[in-house]
Amino acid sequence: xxxxxxxxxxxxxxxxxxxxxxxxxxxxxxxxxxxxxxxxxxxxxxxxxxxxxxxxxxxxxxxxxxxxxxxxxxxxxxxxxxxxxxxxxxxxxxxxxxxxxxxxxxxxxxxxxxxxxxxxxxxxxxxxxxxxxxxxxxxxxxxxxxxxxxxxxxxxxxxxxxxxxxxxxxxxxxxxxxxxxxxxxxxxxxxxxxxxxxxxxxxxxxxxxxxxxxxxxxxxxxxxxxxxxxxxxxxxxxxxxxxxxxxxxxxxxxxxxxxxxxxxxxxxxxxxxxxxxxxxxxxxxxxxxxxxxxxxxxxxxxxxxxxxxxxxxxxxxxxxxxxxxxxxxxxxxxxxxxxxxxxxxxxxxxxxxxxxxxxxxxxxxxxxxxxxxxxxxxxxxxxxxxxxxxxxxxxxxxxxxxxxxxxxxxxxxxxxxxxxxxxxxxxxxxxxxxxxxxxxxxxxxxxxxxxxxxxxxxxxxxxxxxxxxxxxxxxxxxxxxxxxxxxxxxxxxxxxxxxxxxxxxxxxxxxxxxxxxxxxxxxxxxxxxxxxxxxxxxxxxxxxxxxxxxxxxxxxxxxxxxxxxxxxxxxxxxxxxxxxxxxxxxxxxxxxxxxxxxxxxxxxxxxxxxxxxxxxxxxxxxx
Amino acid sequence: xxxxxxxxxxxxxxxxxxxxxxxxxxxxxxxxxxxxxxxxxxxxxxxxxxxxxxxxxxxxxxxxxxxxxxxxxxxxxxxxxxxxxxxxxxxxxxxxxxxxxxxxxxxxxxxxxxxxxxxxxxxxxxxxxxxxxxxxxxxxxxxxxxxxxxxxxxxxxxxxxxxxxxxxxxxxxxxxxxxxxxxxxxxxxxxxxxxxx
Ligand code: SF4
Ligand code: SF4
Numbered sequence: 001x002x003x004x005x006x007x008x009x010x011x012x013x014x015x016x017x018x019x020x021x022x023x024x025x026x027x028x029x030x031x032x033x034x035x036x037x038x039x040x041x042x043x044x045x046x047x048x049x050x051x052x053x054x055x056x057x058x059x060x061x062x063x064x065x066x067x068x069x070x071x072x073x074x075x076x077x078x079x080x081x082x083x084x085x086x087x088x089x090x091x092x093x094x095x096x097x098x099x100x101x102x103x104x105x106x107x108x109x110x111x112x113x114x115x116x117x118x119x120x121x122x123x124x125x126x127x128x129x130x131x132x133x134x135x136x137x138x139x140x141x142x143x144x145x146x147x148x149x150x151x152x153x154x155x156x157x158x159x160x161x162x163x164x165x166x167x168x169x170x171x172x173x174x175x176x177x178x179x180x181x182x183x184x185x186x187x188x189x190x191x192x193x194x195x196x197x198x199x200x201x202x203x204x205x206x207x208x209x210x211x212x213x214x215x216x217x218x219x220x221x222x223x224x225x226x227x228x229x230x231x232x233x234x235x236x237x238x239x240x241x242x243x244x245x246x247x248x249x250x251x252x253x254x255x256x257x258x259x260x261x262x263x264x265x266x267x268x269x270x271x272x273x274x275x276x277x278x279x280x281x282x283x284x285x286x287x288x289x290x291x292x293x294x295x296x297x298x299x300x301x302x303x304x305x306x307x308x309x310x311x312x313x314x315x316x317x318x319x320x321x322x323x324x325x326x327x328x329x330x331x332x333x334x335x336x337x338x339x340x341x342x343x344x345x346x347x348x349x350x351x352x353x354x355x356x357x358x359x360x361x362x363x364x365x366x367x368x369x370x371x372x373x374x375x376x377x378x379x380x381x382x383x384x385x386x387x388x389x390x391x392x393x394x395x396x397x398x399x400x401x402x403x404x405x406x407x408x409x410x411x412x413x414x415x416x417x418x419x420x421x422x423x424x425x426x427x428x429x430x431x432x433x434x435x436x437x438x439x440x441x442x443x444x445x446x447x448x449x450x451x452x453x454x455x456x457x458x459x460x461x462x463x464x465x466x467x468x469x470x471x472x473x474x475x476x477x478x479x480x481x482x483x484x485x486x487x488x489x490x491x492x493x494x495x496x497x498x499x500x501x502x503x504x505x506x507x508x509x510x511x512x513x514x515x516x517x518x519x520x521x522x523x524x525x526x527x528x529x530x531x532x533x534x535x536x537x538x539x540x541x542x543x544x545x546x547x548x549x550x551x552x553x554x555x556x557x558x559x560x561x562x563x564x565x566x567x568x569x570x571x572x573x574x575x576x577x578x579x580x581x582x583x584x585x586x587x588x589x590x591x592x593x594x595x596x597x598x599x600x601x602x603x604x605x606x607x608x609x610x611x612x613x614x615x616x617x618x619x620x621x622x623x
Numbered sequence: 624x625x626x627x628x629x630x631x632x633x634x635x636x637x638x639x640x641x642x643x644x645x646x647x648x649x650x651x652x653x654x655x656x657x658x659x660x661x662x663x664x665x666x667x668x669x670x671x672x673x674x675x676x677x678x679x680x681x682x683x684x685x686x687x688x689x690x691x692x693x694x695x696x697x698x699x700x701x702x703x704x705x706x707x708x709x710x711x712x713x714x715x716x717x718x719x720x721x722x723x724x725x726x727x728x729x730x731x732x733x734x735x736x737x738x739x740x741x742x743x744x745x746x747x748x749x750x751x752x753x754x755x756x757x758x759x760x761x762x763x764x765x766x767x768x769x770x771x772x773x774x775x776x777x778x779x780x781x782x783x784x785x786x787x788x789x790x791x792x793x794x795x796x797x798x799x800x801x802x803x804x805x806x807x808x809x810x811x812x813x814x815x816x817x818x819x820x
Binding site: 346351355 | 633642646649654655657658659660667668669680682683684686699700703706708709722724729731
């Protein structure tokens with residue numbers, strides 16, 4: 001171990017398989033299909049902030065020829081960049097996960113007023129079941145609230161086609177179009193046929209149209225009227241839109257559904273009549289009423305909120321929905337079948353109790369070191385969104401709140417203001433590099449401006465880890481792997497006015513504890529930047545000079561201190577009293593620790609924790 | 624129509640294995656849908672991929688009790704997804720163990736009767752030491768191809784098709800080892816099937 005050299009980030013671009021020339025069907029994920037659909041639609045500018053399950057769209061899109069793609073600092077900026085590109089008359093794309101649209105909601109609502117020049121599509125990738133999210137909000141509500149049409153594909157093949165439809169609609173109706181996926185569309189792979197390349201009907205260039213683009217109240221009031229007219233036209237369009245379609249079958253049961261729920265309905269009730277809404281908003285009320293009048297009973301099957309159901313009921317059509325279908329979590333064909341028929345499918349095998357396997361920080365993860373250090377401080381840890389949120393789990397258990405991107409700083413400061421001087425030394429905020437750039441900077445400004453003393457710990461691991469290692473402004477590399485200006489986090493903190501900014505190595509736990517103690521006690525704002533690369537960035541994975549660690553079994557006293565790190569490489573081996581004796585341990589020693597050489601990454605965090613000096617480098621041991 | 628459930632631990636090459644299988648099924652003229660989960664769920668946690676094939680596949684998710692084949696890349700994981708299986712299901716289990724946190728920290732033991740538990744349910748169990756087999760094939764990272772080889776014996780696709788897909792999809796320098804691993808996998812399963820009569 002020793003000094004962690006500051007490694008610049010070279011992201012090697014992988015060229016995508018998705019060839020644009022072949023006409024053969026390809027196996028694509030929903031996200032890959034959306035990227036292809038955007039490319040075939042002639043999209044020139046795409047901007048996004050990474051977020052599961054949306055991330056792969058831009059990662060794939062950026063590999064196409066003749067396009068510009070970027071990681072923006074956050075979703076609001078991403079949407080603004082896409083909107084600007086649309087103003088300049090080119091087709092543009094912004095992609096984000098569901099909670100990202102909360103951040104981008106501000107431009108969204110007014111972009112509905114301005115409308116577009118070049119087609120503008122916004123992807124919202126929702127995450128029912130919260131596979132990788134902090135909530136499972138249903139973003140169809142945004143389409144309604146912002147008065148923007150929304151398309152909802154049910155599989156990769158539709159995802160690609162719907163992109164092309166969305167761009168045509170956007171230009172024809174002068175509106176941004178939302179395309180909503182869910183995890184089971186975004187991360188499902190299916191067969192997709194490549195299609196023809198299309199282009200915008202608009203000419204690129206600067207055009208001054210203040211009555212359309214300057215949303216002063218006087219202009220906005222006029223656009224507001226336009227917006228109503230547009231929605232009326234869209235409602236009419238929905239009636240004949242081919243992707244709103246009825247598949248007639250047995251007329252006893254009629255299902256109204258959209259997105260992936262359509263597939264569950266088809267699997268559970270292959271013979272029933274189905275009204276599939278390719279457009280999730282606005283609704284074709286004529287079509288819905290007509291469909292309802294021709295079936296005995298109407299069922300609305302949708303994940304999460306009763307969005308379709310509420311609107312169908314408002315049309316005066318009676319239907320069954322959420323009294324049968326769960327309003328949280330994902331659906332599947334079995335759940336739908338059971339909900340409608342009331343007959344539970346017999347589970348053949350019940351789950352058996354086995355050890356849980358939760359996600360965990362990797363062996364050698366720099367976050368582990370700093371959170372172990374923080375856990376020694378006995379403070380309230382206002383946390384944030386990233387891999388490091390896993391530090392909330394045992395044995396580190398050192399995160400006490402986690403709400404949304406950037407919230408660590410504001411919430412820590414709010415607690416401090418609530419408690420006054422008593423809070424000194426008792427609260428810290430912890431935030432990752434990418435999250436700090438996303439929306440932590442403004443929180444830090446609040447602390448400085450309003451004379452707080454919060455300690456903010458910024459975890460700089462040179463990447464956006466959780467979403468799959470995207471570069472970000474503080475890594476100085478772009479989405480396509482080009483070297484760019486590195487946004488200096490330390491300089492930002494100083495420029496904001498934080499006088500005490502210290503950079504430390506999170507792998508050196510003892511030193512980190514000392515710095516933490518000094519800074520939390522300081523009655524002034526302070527920032528501690530922990531700098532060490534994520535073990536999964538390519539330079540770290542490729543490095544040859546890794547020195548592994550091992551436990552000398554004869555020295556291990558079985559005190560279990562090292563296990564409190566929670567490193568997956570450190571394993572406890574239990575021994576019986578007889579075995580203990582045979583191994584030369586005291587009879588009451590219950591076991592010993594062992595380091596799994598396949599997993600150890602050589603970070604060295606564990607060695608100084610062992611009071612018995614049992615953990616040493618493998619080199620020293622001569623192995 | 625068939626349902627294959629791949630499960631294991633993040634980083635074991637499950638996605639590539641399910642991908643190769645998907646391509647082989649497609650080459651054989653079948654429709655497929657494959658569902659996987661990325662993001663937080665991957666960080667060393669339990670990972671599962673659903674692969675469904677047939678003339679026309681709607682839902683991307685296998686229903687509980689409906690998996691025809693389970694391919695478990697890690698022994699303990701074979702038990703975790705038990706509710707997806709039925710009495711006719713076949714279970715291919717890599718006998719490799721990756722210890723979950725509660726085991727490494729000594730809170731609870733790793734169950735030592737995983738295969739017995741599976742067999743106790745009347746399931747057709749095919750235990751494979753895929754790590755050792757991959758080592759013999761010359762590439763310890765080819766564990767996934769050993770298991771694809773085993774799985775291929777149960778699918779309506781010729782071995783040739785699989786080989787062609789591996790040649791198309793696996794980088795040149797790993798090809799030989801992967802083709803060899805696939806062959807080993809098929810042999811292993813052949814022997815197990817013969818032994819089972
Ligand atoms: S290696 Fe050291 S810290 Fe870990 S159990 Fe043994 S004596 Fe305790
Ligand atoms: S065993 Fe020790 S040196 Fe190896 S990765 Fe874990 S904490 Fe780091």
